[in-house]
Amino acid sequence: MTTNPTLDLLHRHGSVRTYLADPVSPAMVEQIVHAAQRASTSSNLQVVSVVAVADSATRSRLSKISGQTHVAQAPVVLVWCADLRRLDRACRLRGRTQVTDYVENFLTCVLDAGIAAQNAAVAAESFGLGVCYLGSIRNDVRAVIELLALPRLVFPVVGMALGWPAVPPASRPRLAVSAVLSWDRYAETSDAALLEYDGIMAATDIYQRRQVPVPGKPGRLEAYGWLEHCVRRAEQPLRTELRAALKQQGFGLE
Ligand SMILES: Cc1cc2nc3c(=O)[nH]c(=O)nc-3n(C[C@H](O)[C@H](O)[C@H](O)COP(=O)(O)O)c2cc1C
Known part of the structure:
Protein backbone atom coordinates (compact mmCIF):
# COMPACT_ATOMS: atom_id res chain seq x y z
CA MET A 1 0.00 0.00 0.00
CA THR A 2 1.35 3.47 -0.82
CA THR A 3 1.66 6.07 1.90
CA ASN A 4 2.66 9.70 2.35
CA PRO A 5 3.11 12.08 5.33
CA THR A 6 -0.58 13.10 5.35
CA LEU A 7 -1.77 9.48 5.43
CA ASP A 8 0.82 8.63 8.08
CA LEU A 9 -0.45 11.50 10.26
CA LEU A 10 -4.09 10.41 9.82
CA HIS A 11 -3.25 6.79 10.68
CA ARG A 12 -1.34 7.83 13.81
CA HIS A 13 -4.48 9.47 15.27
CA GLY A 14 -5.60 8.46 18.71
CA SER A 15 -7.73 10.48 21.13
CA VAL A 16 -5.66 11.94 23.97
CA ARG A 17 -7.11 12.01 27.50
CA THR A 18 -3.99 12.86 29.57
CA TYR A 19 -2.26 16.17 29.01
CA LEU A 20 0.92 17.89 30.20
CA ALA A 21 0.50 21.21 31.99
CA ASP A 22 2.39 23.01 29.17
CA PRO A 23 0.33 25.76 27.51
CA VAL A 24 -0.72 25.91 23.88
CA SER A 25 0.08 29.38 22.57
CA PRO A 26 -2.73 31.60 21.26
CA ALA A 27 -0.73 31.86 18.00
CA MET A 28 -0.86 28.08 17.62
CA VAL A 29 -4.60 28.03 18.34
CA GLU A 30 -5.04 30.69 15.65
CA GLN A 31 -3.07 28.61 13.15
CA ILE A 32 -5.21 25.58 13.97
CA VAL A 33 -8.44 27.54 13.50
CA HIS A 34 -7.06 29.07 10.30
CA ALA A 35 -6.52 25.54 8.97
CA ALA A 36 -10.06 24.64 10.09
CA GLN A 37 -11.41 27.54 8.04
CA ARG A 38 -9.78 26.12 4.89
CA ALA A 39 -12.14 23.13 4.99
CA SER A 40 -14.94 22.95 2.47
CA THR A 41 -18.03 24.75 3.68
CA SER A 42 -21.56 24.48 2.34
CA SER A 43 -22.02 27.20 -0.35
CA ASN A 44 -19.11 29.08 1.27
CA LEU A 45 -21.56 30.17 3.96
CA GLN A 46 -18.96 29.51 6.70
CA VAL A 47 -21.63 28.82 9.30
CA VAL A 48 -19.19 27.83 12.05
CA SER A 49 -17.72 29.59 15.05
CA VAL A 50 -15.37 28.26 17.66
CA VAL A 51 -14.89 29.41 21.23
CA ALA A 52 -11.38 28.67 22.53
CA VAL A 53 -11.64 28.21 26.28
CA ALA A 54 -8.33 28.83 28.05
CA ASP A 55 -9.70 30.23 31.33
CA SER A 56 -9.23 27.55 33.98
CA ALA A 57 -12.50 28.21 35.84
CA THR A 58 -14.44 27.87 32.58
CA ARG A 59 -12.55 24.68 31.70
CA SER A 60 -13.38 23.29 35.15
CA ARG A 61 -17.03 24.02 34.56
CA LEU A 62 -16.88 22.30 31.14
CA SER A 63 -15.11 19.39 32.83
CA LYS A 64 -17.96 19.05 35.35
CA ILE A 65 -20.58 19.22 32.61
CA SER A 66 -18.65 16.60 30.62
CA GLY A 67 -17.99 14.38 33.61
CA GLN A 68 -14.40 14.03 32.36
CA THR A 69 -11.35 15.25 34.29
CA HIS A 70 -9.09 15.58 31.25
CA VAL A 71 -11.27 18.46 30.07
CA ALA A 72 -9.94 20.60 32.94
CA GLN A 73 -6.42 19.25 32.44
CA ALA A 74 -6.19 20.26 28.76
CA PRO A 75 -4.86 23.84 28.49
CA VAL A 76 -7.42 24.73 25.82
CA VAL A 77 -10.89 23.43 25.01
CA LEU A 78 -12.29 24.35 21.62
CA VAL A 79 -16.07 24.49 21.47
CA TRP A 80 -17.25 24.08 17.89
CA CYS A 81 -20.51 25.88 17.25
CA ALA A 82 -23.06 25.66 14.48
CA ASP A 83 -23.55 29.36 13.75
CA LEU A 84 -26.41 30.77 11.68
CA ARG A 85 -26.08 34.11 13.43
CA ARG A 86 -23.60 35.65 10.98
CA LEU A 87 -25.92 34.58 8.14
CA ASP A 88 -28.74 36.36 9.96
CA ARG A 89 -26.57 39.48 10.08
CA ALA A 90 -25.77 39.13 6.35
CA CYS A 91 -29.49 38.87 5.57
CA ARG A 92 -30.27 41.88 7.71
CA LEU A 93 -27.53 43.93 6.04
CA ARG A 94 -29.33 43.21 2.77
CA GLY A 95 -32.73 44.04 4.33
CA ARG A 96 -33.91 40.41 4.12
CA THR A 97 -34.87 37.57 6.47
CA GLN A 98 -33.13 34.24 6.99
CA VAL A 99 -35.12 30.97 7.11
CA THR A 100 -34.01 28.88 10.09
CA ASP A 101 -37.08 26.64 10.45
CA TYR A 102 -35.88 23.45 8.80
CA VAL A 103 -33.68 20.47 9.58
CA GLU A 104 -31.71 21.38 6.44
CA ASN A 105 -30.67 24.73 7.99
CA PHE A 106 -29.43 22.93 11.09
CA LEU A 107 -27.72 20.12 9.15
CA THR A 108 -25.82 22.63 7.03
CA CYS A 109 -24.16 24.33 9.97
CA VAL A 110 -23.68 21.14 12.03
CA LEU A 111 -21.90 19.44 9.13
CA ASP A 112 -19.77 22.54 8.55
CA ALA A 113 -18.82 22.56 12.25
CA GLY A 114 -17.84 18.88 12.19
CA ILE A 115 -15.81 19.24 9.02
CA ALA A 116 -13.98 22.32 10.31
CA ALA A 117 -13.33 20.61 13.65
CA GLN A 118 -11.72 17.63 11.95
CA ASN A 119 -9.43 19.93 9.92
CA ALA A 120 -8.46 21.50 13.24
CA ALA A 121 -7.80 18.08 14.77
CA VAL A 122 -5.46 17.14 11.92
CA ALA A 123 -3.70 20.52 12.07
CA ALA A 124 -3.23 20.14 15.84
CA GLU A 125 -1.87 16.62 15.45
CA SER A 126 0.56 17.88 12.80
CA PHE A 127 2.08 20.07 15.57
CA GLY A 128 2.35 17.03 17.86
CA LEU A 129 -0.63 18.19 19.94
CA GLY A 130 -3.31 15.76 21.09
CA VAL A 131 -7.06 16.20 20.81
CA CYS A 132 -10.16 14.54 22.18
CA TYR A 133 -13.60 15.37 20.85
CA LEU A 134 -16.16 16.02 23.57
CA GLY A 135 -19.72 15.16 22.73
CA SER A 136 -20.04 15.18 26.50
CA ILE A 137 -20.42 18.98 26.51
CA ARG A 138 -23.96 18.21 25.30
CA ASN A 139 -24.68 16.53 28.67
CA ASP A 140 -25.96 19.94 29.72
CA VAL A 141 -26.06 22.01 26.59
CA ARG A 142 -28.04 24.85 28.15
CA ALA A 143 -25.31 25.27 30.78
CA VAL A 144 -22.68 25.46 28.00
CA ILE A 145 -24.77 28.02 26.11
CA GLU A 146 -24.96 30.14 29.26
CA LEU A 147 -21.30 29.62 30.23
CA LEU A 148 -20.02 30.74 26.83
CA ALA A 149 -22.69 33.43 26.35
CA LEU A 150 -23.80 31.87 23.06
CA PRO A 151 -26.49 34.01 21.47
CA ARG A 152 -29.57 32.95 19.48
CA LEU A 153 -28.74 30.91 16.35
CA VAL A 154 -25.45 29.66 17.80
CA PHE A 155 -25.35 26.07 19.10
CA PRO A 156 -22.43 24.16 20.67
CA VAL A 157 -22.10 21.00 18.62
CA VAL A 158 -18.98 19.39 20.03
CA GLY A 159 -16.02 20.27 22.24
CA MET A 160 -12.39 19.41 21.61
CA ALA A 161 -9.78 19.13 24.34
CA LEU A 162 -6.43 20.33 23.03
CA GLY A 163 -3.01 19.97 24.61
CA TRP A 164 0.36 18.28 24.68
CA PRO A 165 -0.07 14.51 25.21
CA ALA A 166 1.38 13.18 28.48
CA VAL A 167 1.72 9.80 26.75
CA PRO A 168 1.66 9.10 23.01
CA PRO A 169 -1.89 8.23 21.90
CA ALA A 170 -2.77 4.62 21.18
CA SER A 171 -4.19 3.82 17.77
CA ARG A 172 -7.54 2.02 18.08
CA PRO A 173 -8.31 -0.65 15.49
CA ARG A 174 -11.20 0.15 13.17
CA LEU A 175 -13.65 -1.99 11.25
CA ALA A 176 -12.24 -3.45 8.04
CA GLU A 235 -29.83 0.98 24.04
CA GLN A 236 -29.99 4.09 26.24
CA PRO A 237 -31.78 7.32 25.33
CA LEU A 238 -29.13 10.04 25.49
CA ARG A 239 -29.23 13.83 25.89
CA THR A 240 -32.94 13.97 25.32
CA GLU A 241 -33.15 17.72 25.96
CA LEU A 242 -31.39 18.70 22.73
CA ARG A 243 -34.45 19.43 20.61
CA ALA A 244 -35.82 21.84 23.24
CA ALA A 245 -32.43 23.55 23.56
CA LEU A 246 -32.14 23.86 19.77
CA LYS A 247 -35.60 25.44 19.57
CA GLN A 248 -34.65 27.83 22.33
CA GLN A 249 -31.61 28.91 20.29
CA GLY A 250 -33.81 29.58 17.25
CA PHE A 251 -33.31 26.38 15.22
CA GLY A 252 -36.68 25.16 13.89
CA LEU A 253 -36.05 21.48 12.88
CA GLU A 254 -39.23 21.25 10.74
C1 LIG B 1 -18.36 13.58 17.76
C2 LIG B 1 -17.46 12.89 18.75
C3 LIG B 1 -17.72 13.00 20.10
C4 LIG B 1 -16.86 12.41 21.05
N1 LIG B 1 -17.10 12.60 22.37
C5 LIG B 1 -16.23 12.13 23.26
C6 LIG B 1 -16.40 12.42 24.63
O1 LIG B 1 -17.34 13.07 25.05
N2 LIG B 1 -15.47 11.96 25.51
C7 LIG B 1 -14.39 11.23 25.09
O2 LIG B 1 -13.57 10.86 25.94
N3 LIG B 1 -14.21 10.92 23.79
C8 LIG B 1 -15.08 11.36 22.87
N4 LIG B 1 -14.90 11.11 21.55
C9 LIG B 1 -13.74 10.32 21.11
C10 LIG B 1 -14.15 8.92 20.70
O3 LIG B 1 -14.49 8.16 21.84
C11 LIG B 1 -12.99 8.29 19.92
O4 LIG B 1 -12.73 9.04 18.76
C12 LIG B 1 -13.30 6.85 19.54
O5 LIG B 1 -13.44 6.03 20.66
C13 LIG B 1 -12.19 6.27 18.67
O6 LIG B 1 -10.96 6.37 19.34
P1 LIG B 1 -9.72 7.18 18.76
O7 LIG B 1 -10.15 8.61 18.48
O8 LIG B 1 -8.67 7.12 19.84
O9 LIG B 1 -9.28 6.49 17.52
C14 LIG B 1 -15.75 11.65 20.61
C15 LIG B 1 -15.52 11.53 19.23
C16 LIG B 1 -16.35 12.13 18.32
C17 LIG B 1 -16.04 12.01 16.85
Missing part, protein backbone atom coordinates in the same frame (compact mmCIF):
# COMPACT_ATOMS: atom_id res chain seq x y z
CA VAL A 177 -12.53 -1.15 5.03
CA SER A 178 -14.71 -3.80 3.37
CA ALA A 179 -17.18 -3.48 6.26
CA VAL A 180 -17.83 0.19 5.56
CA LEU A 181 -17.13 0.57 1.83
CA SER A 182 -19.43 -0.67 -0.89
CA TRP A 183 -19.42 0.21 -4.56
CA ASP A 184 -22.38 1.45 -6.58
CA ARG A 185 -25.03 0.28 -4.11
CA TYR A 186 -25.24 -0.19 -0.39
CA ALA A 187 -24.04 -3.51 0.99
CA GLU A 188 -24.93 -4.63 4.51
CA THR A 189 -21.94 -5.40 6.74
CA SER A 190 -21.82 -9.14 7.41
CA ASP A 191 -22.25 -10.53 10.94
CA ALA A 192 -18.91 -12.27 10.42
CA ALA A 193 -17.16 -8.90 9.92
CA LEU A 194 -18.82 -7.49 13.06
CA LEU A 195 -17.90 -10.54 15.13
CA GLU A 196 -14.34 -10.46 13.82
CA TYR A 197 -13.95 -6.82 14.86
CA ASP A 198 -15.60 -7.57 18.21
CA GLY A 199 -12.86 -10.14 18.84
CA ILE A 200 -10.07 -7.79 17.70
CA MET A 201 -11.25 -5.11 20.14
CA ALA A 202 -11.78 -7.60 22.99
CA ALA A 203 -8.15 -8.72 22.59
CA THR A 204 -6.85 -5.15 23.18
CA ASP A 205 -6.58 -3.46 26.59
CA ILE A 206 -9.17 -0.85 25.59
CA TYR A 207 -12.03 -2.55 27.47
CA GLN A 208 -9.71 -3.76 30.28
CA ARG A 209 -10.37 -7.37 29.21
CA ARG A 210 -13.66 -7.39 31.10
CA GLN A 211 -16.07 -10.32 30.90
CA VAL A 212 -19.82 -10.20 30.36
CA PRO A 213 -22.61 -12.82 30.39
CA VAL A 214 -23.25 -14.60 27.08
CA PRO A 215 -26.78 -13.67 25.89
CA GLY A 216 -29.20 -16.58 26.39
CA LYS A 217 -26.60 -18.80 28.14
CA PRO A 218 -26.93 -18.33 31.92
CA GLY A 219 -23.69 -18.72 33.88
CA ARG A 220 -21.43 -18.39 30.83
CA LEU A 221 -19.06 -15.46 30.36
CA GLU A 222 -17.34 -14.05 27.31
CA ALA A 223 -14.95 -11.19 26.58
CA TYR A 224 -16.43 -7.68 26.60
CA GLY A 225 -15.84 -6.45 23.07
CA TRP A 226 -17.01 -3.83 20.62
CA LEU A 227 -20.52 -5.29 20.28
CA GLU A 228 -21.27 -5.04 24.02
CA HIS A 229 -19.68 -1.57 24.03
CA CYS A 230 -22.02 -0.45 21.21
CA VAL A 231 -25.10 -2.04 22.75
CA ARG A 232 -24.56 -0.36 26.12
CA ARG A 233 -24.33 2.95 24.34
CA ALA A 234 -27.08 2.40 21.78
Whole structure:
Protein backbone atom coordinates (compact mmCIF):
# COMPACT_ATOMS: atom_id res chain seq x y z
CA MET A 1 0.00 0.00 0.00
CA THR A 2 1.35 3.47 -0.82
CA THR A 3 1.66 6.07 1.90
CA ASN A 4 2.66 9.70 2.35
CA PRO A 5 3.11 12.08 5.33
CA THR A 6 -0.58 13.10 5.35
CA LEU A 7 -1.77 9.48 5.43
CA ASP A 8 0.82 8.63 8.08
CA LEU A 9 -0.45 11.50 10.26
CA LEU A 10 -4.09 10.41 9.82
CA HIS A 11 -3.25 6.79 10.68
CA ARG A 12 -1.34 7.83 13.81
CA HIS A 13 -4.48 9.47 15.27
CA GLY A 14 -5.60 8.46 18.71
CA SER A 15 -7.73 10.48 21.13
CA VAL A 16 -5.66 11.94 23.97
CA ARG A 17 -7.11 12.01 27.50
CA THR A 18 -3.99 12.86 29.57
CA TYR A 19 -2.26 16.17 29.01
CA LEU A 20 0.92 17.89 30.20
CA ALA A 21 0.50 21.21 31.99
CA ASP A 22 2.39 23.01 29.17
CA PRO A 23 0.33 25.76 27.51
CA VAL A 24 -0.72 25.91 23.88
CA SER A 25 0.08 29.38 22.57
CA PRO A 26 -2.73 31.60 21.26
CA ALA A 27 -0.73 31.86 18.00
CA MET A 28 -0.86 28.08 17.62
CA VAL A 29 -4.60 28.03 18.34
CA GLU A 30 -5.04 30.69 15.65
CA GLN A 31 -3.07 28.61 13.15
CA ILE A 32 -5.21 25.58 13.97
CA VAL A 33 -8.44 27.54 13.50
CA HIS A 34 -7.06 29.07 10.30
CA ALA A 35 -6.52 25.54 8.97
CA ALA A 36 -10.06 24.64 10.09
CA GLN A 37 -11.41 27.54 8.04
CA ARG A 38 -9.78 26.12 4.89
CA ALA A 39 -12.14 23.13 4.99
CA SER A 40 -14.94 22.95 2.47
CA THR A 41 -18.03 24.75 3.68
CA SER A 42 -21.56 24.48 2.34
CA SER A 43 -22.02 27.20 -0.35
CA ASN A 44 -19.11 29.08 1.27
CA LEU A 45 -21.56 30.17 3.96
CA GLN A 46 -18.96 29.51 6.70
CA VAL A 47 -21.63 28.82 9.30
CA VAL A 48 -19.19 27.83 12.05
CA SER A 49 -17.72 29.59 15.05
CA VAL A 50 -15.37 28.26 17.66
CA VAL A 51 -14.89 29.41 21.23
CA ALA A 52 -11.38 28.67 22.53
CA VAL A 53 -11.64 28.21 26.28
CA ALA A 54 -8.33 28.83 28.05
CA ASP A 55 -9.70 30.23 31.33
CA SER A 56 -9.23 27.55 33.98
CA ALA A 57 -12.50 28.21 35.84
CA THR A 58 -14.44 27.87 32.58
CA ARG A 59 -12.55 24.68 31.70
CA SER A 60 -13.38 23.29 35.15
CA ARG A 61 -17.03 24.02 34.56
CA LEU A 62 -16.88 22.30 31.14
CA SER A 63 -15.11 19.39 32.83
CA LYS A 64 -17.96 19.05 35.35
CA ILE A 65 -20.58 19.22 32.61
CA SER A 66 -18.65 16.60 30.62
CA GLY A 67 -17.99 14.38 33.61
CA GLN A 68 -14.40 14.03 32.36
CA THR A 69 -11.35 15.25 34.29
CA HIS A 70 -9.09 15.58 31.25
CA VAL A 71 -11.27 18.46 30.07
CA ALA A 72 -9.94 20.60 32.94
CA GLN A 73 -6.42 19.25 32.44
CA ALA A 74 -6.19 20.26 28.76
CA PRO A 75 -4.86 23.84 28.49
CA VAL A 76 -7.42 24.73 25.82
CA VAL A 77 -10.89 23.43 25.01
CA LEU A 78 -12.29 24.35 21.62
CA VAL A 79 -16.07 24.49 21.47
CA TRP A 80 -17.25 24.08 17.89
CA CYS A 81 -20.51 25.88 17.25
CA ALA A 82 -23.06 25.66 14.48
CA ASP A 83 -23.55 29.36 13.75
CA LEU A 84 -26.41 30.77 11.68
CA ARG A 85 -26.08 34.11 13.43
CA ARG A 86 -23.60 35.65 10.98
CA LEU A 87 -25.92 34.58 8.14
CA ASP A 88 -28.74 36.36 9.96
CA ARG A 89 -26.57 39.48 10.08
CA ALA A 90 -25.77 39.13 6.35
CA CYS A 91 -29.49 38.87 5.57
CA ARG A 92 -30.27 41.88 7.71
CA LEU A 93 -27.53 43.93 6.04
CA ARG A 94 -29.33 43.21 2.77
CA GLY A 95 -32.73 44.04 4.33
CA ARG A 96 -33.91 40.41 4.12
CA THR A 97 -34.87 37.57 6.47
CA GLN A 98 -33.13 34.24 6.99
CA VAL A 99 -35.12 30.97 7.11
CA THR A 100 -34.01 28.88 10.09
CA ASP A 101 -37.08 26.64 10.45
CA TYR A 102 -35.88 23.45 8.80
CA VAL A 103 -33.68 20.47 9.58
CA GLU A 104 -31.71 21.38 6.44
CA ASN A 105 -30.67 24.73 7.99
CA PHE A 106 -29.43 22.93 11.09
CA LEU A 107 -27.72 20.12 9.15
CA THR A 108 -25.82 22.63 7.03
CA CYS A 109 -24.16 24.33 9.97
CA VAL A 110 -23.68 21.14 12.03
CA LEU A 111 -21.90 19.44 9.13
CA ASP A 112 -19.77 22.54 8.55
CA ALA A 113 -18.82 22.56 12.25
CA GLY A 114 -17.84 18.88 12.19
CA ILE A 115 -15.81 19.24 9.02
CA ALA A 116 -13.98 22.32 10.31
CA ALA A 117 -13.33 20.61 13.65
CA GLN A 118 -11.72 17.63 11.95
CA ASN A 119 -9.43 19.93 9.92
CA ALA A 120 -8.46 21.50 13.24
CA ALA A 121 -7.80 18.08 14.77
CA VAL A 122 -5.46 17.14 11.92
CA ALA A 123 -3.70 20.52 12.07
CA ALA A 124 -3.23 20.14 15.84
CA GLU A 125 -1.87 16.62 15.45
CA SER A 126 0.56 17.88 12.80
CA PHE A 127 2.08 20.07 15.57
CA GLY A 128 2.35 17.03 17.86
CA LEU A 129 -0.63 18.19 19.94
CA GLY A 130 -3.31 15.76 21.09
CA VAL A 131 -7.06 16.20 20.81
CA CYS A 132 -10.16 14.54 22.18
CA TYR A 133 -13.60 15.37 20.85
CA LEU A 134 -16.16 16.02 23.57
CA GLY A 135 -19.72 15.16 22.73
CA SER A 136 -20.04 15.18 26.50
CA ILE A 137 -20.42 18.98 26.51
CA ARG A 138 -23.96 18.21 25.30
CA ASN A 139 -24.68 16.53 28.67
CA ASP A 140 -25.96 19.94 29.72
CA VAL A 141 -26.06 22.01 26.59
CA ARG A 142 -28.04 24.85 28.15
CA ALA A 143 -25.31 25.27 30.78
CA VAL A 144 -22.68 25.46 28.00
CA ILE A 145 -24.77 28.02 26.11
CA GLU A 146 -24.96 30.14 29.26
CA LEU A 147 -21.30 29.62 30.23
CA LEU A 148 -20.02 30.74 26.83
CA ALA A 149 -22.69 33.43 26.35
CA LEU A 150 -23.80 31.87 23.06
CA PRO A 151 -26.49 34.01 21.47
CA ARG A 152 -29.57 32.95 19.48
CA LEU A 153 -28.74 30.91 16.35
CA VAL A 154 -25.45 29.66 17.80
CA PHE A 155 -25.35 26.07 19.10
CA PRO A 156 -22.43 24.16 20.67
CA VAL A 157 -22.10 21.00 18.62
CA VAL A 158 -18.98 19.39 20.03
CA GLY A 159 -16.02 20.27 22.24
CA MET A 160 -12.39 19.41 21.61
CA ALA A 161 -9.78 19.13 24.34
CA LEU A 162 -6.43 20.33 23.03
CA GLY A 163 -3.01 19.97 24.61
CA TRP A 164 0.36 18.28 24.68
CA PRO A 165 -0.07 14.51 25.21
CA ALA A 166 1.38 13.18 28.48
CA VAL A 167 1.72 9.80 26.75
CA PRO A 168 1.66 9.10 23.01
CA PRO A 169 -1.89 8.23 21.90
CA ALA A 170 -2.77 4.62 21.18
CA SER A 171 -4.19 3.82 17.77
CA ARG A 172 -7.54 2.02 18.08
CA PRO A 173 -8.31 -0.65 15.49
CA ARG A 174 -11.20 0.15 13.17
CA LEU A 175 -13.65 -1.99 11.25
CA ALA A 176 -12.24 -3.45 8.04
CA VAL A 177 -12.53 -1.15 5.03
CA SER A 178 -14.71 -3.80 3.37
CA ALA A 179 -17.18 -3.48 6.26
CA VAL A 180 -17.83 0.19 5.56
CA LEU A 181 -17.13 0.57 1.83
CA SER A 182 -19.43 -0.67 -0.89
CA TRP A 183 -19.42 0.21 -4.56
CA ASP A 184 -22.38 1.45 -6.58
CA ARG A 185 -25.03 0.28 -4.11
CA TYR A 186 -25.24 -0.19 -0.39
CA ALA A 187 -24.04 -3.51 0.99
CA GLU A 188 -24.93 -4.63 4.51
CA THR A 189 -21.94 -5.40 6.74
CA SER A 190 -21.82 -9.14 7.41
CA ASP A 191 -22.25 -10.53 10.94
CA ALA A 192 -18.91 -12.27 10.42
CA ALA A 193 -17.16 -8.90 9.92
CA LEU A 194 -18.82 -7.49 13.06
CA LEU A 195 -17.90 -10.54 15.13
CA GLU A 196 -14.34 -10.46 13.82
CA TYR A 197 -13.95 -6.82 14.86
CA ASP A 198 -15.60 -7.57 18.21
CA GLY A 199 -12.86 -10.14 18.84
CA ILE A 200 -10.07 -7.79 17.70
CA MET A 201 -11.25 -5.11 20.14
CA ALA A 202 -11.78 -7.60 22.99
CA ALA A 203 -8.15 -8.72 22.59
CA THR A 204 -6.85 -5.15 23.18
CA ASP A 205 -6.58 -3.46 26.59
CA ILE A 206 -9.17 -0.85 25.59
CA TYR A 207 -12.03 -2.55 27.47
CA GLN A 208 -9.71 -3.76 30.28
CA ARG A 209 -10.37 -7.37 29.21
CA ARG A 210 -13.66 -7.39 31.10
CA GLN A 211 -16.07 -10.32 30.90
CA VAL A 212 -19.82 -10.20 30.36
CA PRO A 213 -22.61 -12.82 30.39
CA VAL A 214 -23.25 -14.60 27.08
CA PRO A 215 -26.78 -13.67 25.89
CA GLY A 216 -29.20 -16.58 26.39
CA LYS A 217 -26.60 -18.80 28.14
CA PRO A 218 -26.93 -18.33 31.92
CA GLY A 219 -23.69 -18.72 33.88
CA ARG A 220 -21.43 -18.39 30.83
CA LEU A 221 -19.06 -15.46 30.36
CA GLU A 222 -17.34 -14.05 27.31
CA ALA A 223 -14.95 -11.19 26.58
CA TYR A 224 -16.43 -7.68 26.60
CA GLY A 225 -15.84 -6.45 23.07
CA TRP A 226 -17.01 -3.83 20.62
CA LEU A 227 -20.52 -5.29 20.28
CA GLU A 228 -21.27 -5.04 24.02
CA HIS A 229 -19.68 -1.57 24.03
CA CYS A 230 -22.02 -0.45 21.21
CA VAL A 231 -25.10 -2.04 22.75
CA ARG A 232 -24.56 -0.36 26.12
CA ARG A 233 -24.33 2.95 24.34
CA ALA A 234 -27.08 2.40 21.78
CA GLU A 235 -29.83 0.98 24.04
CA GLN A 236 -29.99 4.09 26.24
CA PRO A 237 -31.78 7.32 25.33
CA LEU A 238 -29.13 10.04 25.49
CA ARG A 239 -29.23 13.83 25.89
CA THR A 240 -32.94 13.97 25.32
CA GLU A 241 -33.15 17.72 25.96
CA LEU A 242 -31.39 18.70 22.73
CA ARG A 243 -34.45 19.43 20.61
CA ALA A 244 -35.82 21.84 23.24
CA ALA A 245 -32.43 23.55 23.56
CA LEU A 246 -32.14 23.86 19.77
CA LYS A 247 -35.60 25.44 19.57
CA GLN A 248 -34.65 27.83 22.33
CA GLN A 249 -31.61 28.91 20.29
CA GLY A 250 -33.81 29.58 17.25
CA PHE A 251 -33.31 26.38 15.22
CA GLY A 252 -36.68 25.16 13.89
CA LEU A 253 -36.05 21.48 12.88
CA GLU A 254 -39.23 21.25 10.74
C1 LIG B 1 -18.36 13.58 17.76
C2 LIG B 1 -17.46 12.89 18.75
C3 LIG B 1 -17.72 13.00 20.10
C4 LIG B 1 -16.86 12.41 21.05
N1 LIG B 1 -17.10 12.60 22.37
C5 LIG B 1 -16.23 12.13 23.26
C6 LIG B 1 -16.40 12.42 24.63
O1 LIG B 1 -17.34 13.07 25.05
N2 LIG B 1 -15.47 11.96 25.51
C7 LIG B 1 -14.39 11.23 25.09
O2 LIG B 1 -13.57 10.86 25.94
N3 LIG B 1 -14.21 10.92 23.79
C8 LIG B 1 -15.08 11.36 22.87
N4 LIG B 1 -14.90 11.11 21.55
C9 LIG B 1 -13.74 10.32 21.11
C10 LIG B 1 -14.15 8.92 20.70
O3 LIG B 1 -14.49 8.16 21.84
C11 LIG B 1 -12.99 8.29 19.92
O4 LIG B 1 -12.73 9.04 18.76
C12 LIG B 1 -13.30 6.85 19.54
O5 LIG B 1 -13.44 6.03 20.66
C13 LIG B 1 -12.19 6.27 18.67
O6 LIG B 1 -10.96 6.37 19.34
P1 LIG B 1 -9.72 7.18 18.76
O7 LIG B 1 -10.15 8.61 18.48
O8 LIG B 1 -8.67 7.12 19.84
O9 LIG B 1 -9.28 6.49 17.52
C14 LIG B 1 -15.75 11.65 20.61
C15 LIG B 1 -15.52 11.53 19.23
C16 LIG B 1 -16.35 12.13 18.32
C17 LIG B 1 -16.04 12.01 16.85
